[in-house]
Amino acid sequence: MTVFTETDDLDRLLRILPHPLQSAITALPSAELLEIVLDLGRRPQARLIHGARDLAREPVTRLDLERITSAVGPFTADNRAGIEGTLHRVAAIRNRTGTVVGLTLRVGRAVFGTIDAIHELIAQGRSLLLLGPPGIGKTTRLREIARILADECDRRVIVIDTSNEIAGDGDIPHPGIGSARRMQVAHPDRQHRVMIEAVENHMPEVIIVDEIGTTAEAAAARTIAERGVQLVGTAHGTTLENLVLNPTLADLVGGVQTVTLSDEEARARGTQKTVSERRGPPTFDAVVEIVDRERLLIHRDTGRAVDAILRGLPANGQPRGGRDVPSEAQQSASQSQPPEPSLPPTLPQRSGERLVRIYVYAISRDSVEKVIRDLRLNARTVARAEQADLALALRARAADPRLRRLLEATSIPLHQVKRNSTAQIRRLLRDLFNVVPGLEEETVDEAAREAEHAAQRVLAQGIAVELTPRSAPIRRMQHRIAMRHRLLAESAGNDPQRRLVLHPGPEDSYEK
Numbered sequence: 001m002t003v004f005t006e007t008d009d010l011d012r013l014l015r016i017l018p019h020p021l022q023s024a025i026t027a028l029p030s031a032e033l034l035e036i037v038l039d040l041g042r043r044p045q046a047r048l049i050h051g052a053r054d055l056a057r058e059p060v061t062r063l064d065l066e067r068i069t070s071a072v073g074p075f076t077a078d079n080r081a082g083i084e085g086t087l088h089r090v091a092a093i094r095n096r097t098g099t100v101v102g103l104t105l106r107v108g109r110a111v112f113g114t115i116d117a118i119h120e121l122i123a124q125g126r127s128l129l130l131l132g133p134p135g136i137g138k139t140t141r142l143r144e145i146a147r148i149l150a151d152e153c154d155r156r157v158i159v160i161d162t163s164n165e166i167a168g169d170g171d172i173p174h175p176g177i178g179s180a181r182r183m184q185v186a187h188p189d190r191q192h193r194v195m196i197e198a199v200e201n202h203m204p205e206v207i208i209v210d211e212i213g214t215t216a217e218a219a220a221a222r223t224i225a226e227r228g229v230q231l232v233g234t235a236h237g238t239t240l241e242n243l244v245l246n247p248t249l250a251d252l253v254g255g256v257q258t259v260t261l262s263d264e265e266a267r268a269r270g271t272q273k274t275v276s277e278r279r280g281p282p283t284f285d286a287v288v289e290i291v292d293r294e295r296l297l298i299h300r301d302t303g304r305a306v307d308a309i310l311r312g313l314p315a316n317g318q319p320r321g322g323r324d325v326p327s328e329a330q331q332s333a334s335q336s337q338p339p340e341p342s343l344p345p346t347l348p349q350r351s352g353e354r355l356v357r358i359y360v361y362a363i364s365r366d367s368v369e370k371v372i373r374d375l376r377l378n379a380r381t382v383a384r385a386e387q388a389d390l391a392l393a394l395r396a397r398a399a400d401p402r403l404r405r406l407l408e409a410t411s412i413p414l415h416q417v418k419r420n421s422t423a424q425i426r427r428l429l430r431d432l433f434n435v436v437p438g439l440e441e442e443t444v445d446e447a448a449r450e451a452e453h454a455a456q457r458v459l460a461q462g463i464a465v466e467l468t469p470r471s472a473p474i475r476r477m478q479h480r481i482a483m484r485h486r487l488l489a490e491s492a493g494n495d496p497q498r499r500l501v502l503h504p505g506p507e508d509s510y511e512k
Contacts, residue, residue, distance in 0.1 A: 009086045013105060016071040016083065018064055024055040034135055036105040039093070040065065049293070065100050073169050078162075078188045082169025087143075087176065089165055106135075108165065110176030114141045115148065117296055117320035121286050123153055127231040129252060129283075129302075131238060132290030138234040139165050139210055141290075145232050146208050147178035155230075158183055158198045160209040162191045180208070192220035199224055209233040218251045222283045231284065240287050240299055240317070244309050253287065253306050255279035264376040276310045278303065295321035312449065314456050355380050356433075359388035359412070362397035363420050371426045377433050385410050392428070394420055431480050444477065451478040451500075455485040458502050466492070469499040 010030055014022045017036070021044055025033065032048040036055070040062060044055040072081040072090045079092045087108025092100045114137060121128055122145055130138045142159075143166050150157040157180035161167050164184065168174035173182040181202070185194045192214070198204055207224050209217075212235045224231050235252060237243045243253055250256050257279040282302040289297040297317035299305040305315040356379040360368050365381050372379050382388050385406040393403060395416040407414055415432065417424040429435075434448040447470055454465040467478060475491060478500050482489035488503040 012086045013088045039102040080163045082164045084170035087168045111140050126285040129287045130234045143176045146180040150180040151178040155205040157206040158204040192216040195220040206230045225283045252283045254282040357382045357388045359385045359391045361393040447474045451481040464503045467500045469497045
């Protein structure tokens with residue numbers, strides 16, 4: 001379990017409260033205290049990590065509220081104030097005439113050790129987006145990220161502090177952000193302007209911003225990223241999938257557009273003609289979902305994760321924290337490995353932005369092009385391996401040193417044919433692109449998507465998944481998909497209810 005070190009200046013917050021409440025709060029476990037809620041005419045309440053407790057029998061009075069508001073700094077346009085030199089926040093609820101009728105006093109803490117699991121991501125200079133529900137520690141992590149990047153990585157860091165939650169109230173930033181500089185925002189509606197101003201006027205290497213929530217702020221974030229500045233921020237939303245479905249903020253992860261494909265392109269991808277695609281490159285290189293105060297779900301490649309979600313596949317985030325915290329040796333090993341692809345490397349990557357590109361070695365390129373045309377595949381051959389998504393070679397030449405060097409340099413998968421014949425090339429490409437001759441395209445596409453989704457479930461959950469009954473040609477196509485994922489596929493039942501069942505298993509599985 002991760003160990004955190006906290007400093008909270010809780011006594012500074014208690015001083016502004018009535019004495020009976022100070023005594024009641026002191027009796028509580030301070031490490032679990034999240035906020036204090038004071039509503040006119042109701043009992044004062046302390047909200048803890050696990051539940052809530054009343055602090056007194058007597059209800060809160062107007063005098064109580066007035067004494068507290070007079071002890072804090074001025075409230076900004078978003079009804080927030082602070083205690084100078086601390087990280088505590090006081091938020092007001094007003095009636096229709098503007099009178100304060102409720103207060104929420106959130107305990108602000110400088111916590112050290114909260115970003116150990118993502119330290120290498122920010123140290124590498126990658127832009128990072130944190131997601132999670134309110135009160136789960138997003139701002140706390142931003143504060144430590146600012147300190148680490150400024151003091152340990154020696155970078156020029158500017159914090160855009162709209163509500164003074166990151167660096168505290170007052171003109172002097174809280175030491176929790178280290179030597180990072182802080183720019184305050186006069187009005188919440190101007191956060192996007194201050195973000196751009198920071199880049200244009202102060203030459204930062206890193207911008208840190210909390211609560212990106214509007215289209216203008218999302219556009220400002222993209223502008224910052226396009227200028228080569230590392231961006232670390234939080235956004236409204238609990239998961240990456242929430243963000244993809246949010247029309248206001250989807251641009252942070254590349255945006256979503258609906259595209260109508262040609263018949264050939266839809267067949268090549270194995271999809272329907274109308275599909276959702278990522279519109280462009282993500283603003284943030286990586287996304288971290290904060291599950292709870294100790295557990296994270298890390299998407300190291302935002303583009304791949306979003307593409308998987310749009311295809312109806314799991315995003316395959318990497319869990320960190322709690323029992324999943326890796327050892328230092330495991331962390332070092334993971335840092336040296338490339339991000340895991342959302343699909344097996346033996347499959348061609350069919351991005352909506354380009355064709356599937358095939359590098360041909362010791363095989364007739366004209367024959368490959370002819371098969372591509374005959375099958376109407378969304379693919380083409382390329383002259384250089386570094387331009388390709390996959391390589392196609394004669395089996396007898398697969399061990400050639402030149403080819404091995406090309407494959408090692410590009411990391412593209414190799415597919416082999418036994419003979420340099422059109423029939424063998426046709427059979428291989430038909431298998432790779434899930435082409436089943438003589439059957440309706442929609443039926444094949446649906447069956448291929450079902451098999452891909454089932455394979456992802458088997459890999460993720462380690463369970464057997466039964467597919468829908470299909471004809472023999474469709475089952476053979478689905479079986480090839482299972483083999484690409486190194487799963488065992490067996491048929492069950494009798495026609496017309498004969499179907500495949502996918503199991504975790506060896507690569508050399510076969511259909512019975």
